[in-house]
Amino acid sequence: MRVTVLGAGYMGSAMATVARMRGHDVRLWGTWLDDALLDATDAGLPHPRLRLKLDGIATLRSPRLEEALRGAELVIHAVNSDGAIPVMTKAAPFLPDVPVLSVSKGLLVSKAGTMDRIDLVVPESIGKPVRFVHAAGPAKAIEIARRVLTWMAFAGPDAKACALALGGDHLRVTTTDDIAGAELCSALKNAYATGIGIWDGLVGKDAHNARAACFTQAIHEMRLLVEAAGGRAETVHGAAGVGDLHVTAAGGRNRAFGERVGQGRPAREVAAEMLAAGELTEGYPAIATAWRFSRERGVTDVPLLETLNAIVWEGAAPGPALAGLRLST
Amino acid sequence: MRVTVLGAGYMGSAMATVARMRGHDVRLWGTWLDDALLDATDAGLPHPRLRLKLDGIATLRSPRLEEALRGAELVIHAVNSDGAIPVMTKAAPFLPDVPVLSVSKGLLVSKAGTMDRIDLVVPESIGKPVRFVHAAGPAKAIEIARRVLTWMAFAGPDAKACALALGGDHLRVTTTDDIAGAELCSALKNAYATGIGIWDGLVGKDAHNARAACFTQAIHEMRLLVEAAGGRAETVHGAAGVGDLHVTAAGGRNRAFGERVGQGRPAREVAAEMLAAGELTEGYPAIATAWRFSRERGVTDVPLLETLNAIVWEGAAPGPALAGLRLST
Numbered sequence: 001m002r003v004t005v006l007g008a009g010y011m012g013s014a015m016a017t018v019a020r021m022r023g024h025d026v027r028l029w030g031t032w033l034d035d036a037l038l039d040a041t042d043a044g045l046p047h048p049r050l051r052l053k054l055d056g057i058a059t060l061r062s063p064r065l066e067e068a069l070r071g072a073e074l075v076i077h078a079v080n081s082d083g084a085i086p087v088m089t090k091a092a093p094f095l096p097d098v099p100v101l102s103v104s105k106g107l108l109v110s111k112a113g114t115m116d117r118i119d120l121v122v123p124e125s126i127g128k129p130v131r132f133v134h135a136a137g138p139a140k141a142i143e144i145a146r147r148v149l150t151w152m153a154f155a156g157p158d159a160k161a162c163a164l165a166l167g168g169d170h171l172r173v174t175t176t177d178d179i180a181g182a183e184l185c186s187a188l189k190n191a192y193a194t195g196i197g198i199w200d201g202l203v204g205k206d207a208h209n210a211r212a213a214c215f216t217q218a219i220h221e222m223r224l225l226v227e228a229a230g231g232r233a234e235t236v237h238g239a240a241g242v243g244d245l246h247v248t249a250a251g252g253r254n255r256a257f258g259e260r261v262g263q264g265r266p267a268r269e270v271a272a273e274m275l276a277a278g279e280l281t282e283g284y285p286a287i288a289t290a291w292r293f294s295r296e297r298g299v300t301d302v303p304l305l306e307t308l309n310a311i312v313w314e315g316a317a318p319g320p321a322l323a324g325l326r327l328s329t
Numbered sequence: 330m331r332v333t334v335l336g337a338g339y340m341g342s343a344m345a346t347v348a349r350m351r352g353h354d355v356r357l358w359g360t361w362l363d364d365a366l367l368d369a370t371d372a373g374l375p376h377p378r379l380r381l382k383l384d385g386i387a388t389l390r391s392p393r394l395e396e397a398l399r400g401a402e403l404v405i406h407a408v409n410s411d412g413a414i415p416v417m418t419k420a421a422p423f424l425p426d427v428p429v430l431s432v433s434k435g436l437l438v439s440k441a442g443t444m445d446r447i448d449l450v451v452p453e454s455i456g457k458p459v460r461f462v463h464a465a466g467p468a469k470a471i472e473i474a475r476r477v478l479t480w481m482a483f484a485g486p487d488a489k490a491c492a493l494a495l496g497g498d499h500l501r502v503t504t505t506d507d508i509a510g511a512e513l514c515s516a517l518k519n520a521y522a523t524g525i526g527i528w529d530g531l532v533g534k535d536a537h538n539a540r541a542a543c544f545t546q547a548i549h550e551m552r553l554l555v556e557a558a559g560g561r562a563e564t565v566h567g568a569a570g571v572g573d574l575h576v577t578a579a580g581g582r583n584r585a586f587g588e589r590v591g592q593g594r595p596a597r598e599v600a601a602e603m604l605a606a607g608e609l610t611e612g613y614p615a616i617a618t619a620w621r622f623s624r625e626r627g628v629t630d631v632p633l634l635e636t637l638n639a640i641v642w643e644g645a646a647p648g649p650a651l652a653g654l655r656l657s658t
Contacts (some may be wrong), residue, residue: 084410101583108372140537142535143535146535148369148536148537149482149536149539150542151538151656161469169652174656174657175359180536195453206472206475206477207477207478208472208477208576208579209477210477210478211470211576211579212467212572212575212576212579213467213572216568216571216575217480219571220566238545239541239542239545242548243545243580244541246540247538248546250541251537285638327503
């Protein structure tokens, strides 16, 4: 099978590695921001973010998008959410009528001016239907590529075809038709994982009870937000919600961002510092996006999200704000 | 309010501390196994397990059980599950008709010879009704006592009275009538947390995907087991289930036990070694108990529990057993 991966970053290179493991003919296309990554892999070095060599995978630079997509039987969209519209606009004329498995996490602004799912906003924006399948679930790229047992949930009408192409012994794929629930979970978990990380900065490592309380409250609020978007509770209680929040809160950049904010440092300063070190803190904008989404959809009973937004975007002191956190009964 | 805590171990001394913080008249009664702990606190030293001083709390040794219970308006049962019947049998003649808040986690063998809830087996065994309220949720004792934000879920007809007596700024208590669900969650999470820990021994720290996959699968299986016992899914998806599994899997003895088993050491040997070091590994027997419970109730779709039982009680090698783990769709 001919598989084209759009986006040669951390997750794109991991998904290319998985597709290659399954015996596919894999092309990895890099955006105009990915040249340095492909310079390294083309020189036979490990991928700078994934830290693994990409053996047997053809790499193509950004001007070769048409060639990358020609004859593709499966496209994997691994551009981050900010890049989704620019990349898919360029890809649209060459995009074959095949499933597009998206590992992008986030919400975008629709033409109506409200936050909405990538699988809805991108087709509206590029003026062409896209057979999006959303890939959710707890899947750190490096671990997928290293064959650690991983559970992904693919959502959408073409989910089963994608699962058949990519699933296997180490990457277990379940499928659902609840693309609304799956995408919302992927977008929301970055926001909530940041909040769980704040406790580490505030109390130190002995804040297990508080972290677990916020984890529980996060799942509760994610369910309300998912249901408001037409998704289902079962998606939140499965790999897309509980699983992905677990992996995201356990470590990584969003947790690290939260920890520094919990130590009392201004969020804007921490985000700038991490960006300068090449670390994208998705949780920082994800909190504003999720908070905006909750208000647009009229979901008012989200006290943890409200508290996180107050801390990260309105300068509230983390200690008093979290001490006063209301938990749902 | 006069509060009597039965059991002067880690959790009993923490709950006594909470009751004292709330301004109650607190008596902490130690079982015949707790003398060494009370020797320390009576000498003005910190409690050896809790590592905090128990100021303002009256301590009573095991022969003074009648005196300990006299005039109690709330009893907190903090004896471990193995001790529940012996202690409650001795307490029965002196037990006033007041709520008994139980923090014990586990299942006991009923007169019918099957595993069942403590709140059902104890009254049957001692021949007297007990107004049990079960305390579930993510609550490490040391953190409750240190005023870290904690969410507990009290379950039973008298849950609200117990919440009123003990809840406050740092200990947030929600209430439910689903005592079946809450008790099952408390009993099952020790088994599943052990399983999540096995990955740390098997793969090392970069097994976040596998840990999260098992966390998700555990919640799924706990829901099936809770529903088979007459409990509700919402309890599993709240503080009693998701929250308590989170805190238990994040650290502590059950996770440590799992990690050593994951390194390939026989479970029996690890349990003996930890016991010799004074560490009770509840997860070890909890796996056998949960597995037996699942068979007695006819719940067959619990592949993670089956795998854990095979590893811990039947000597299956952790690597191959977990590599073949079936995840629920």
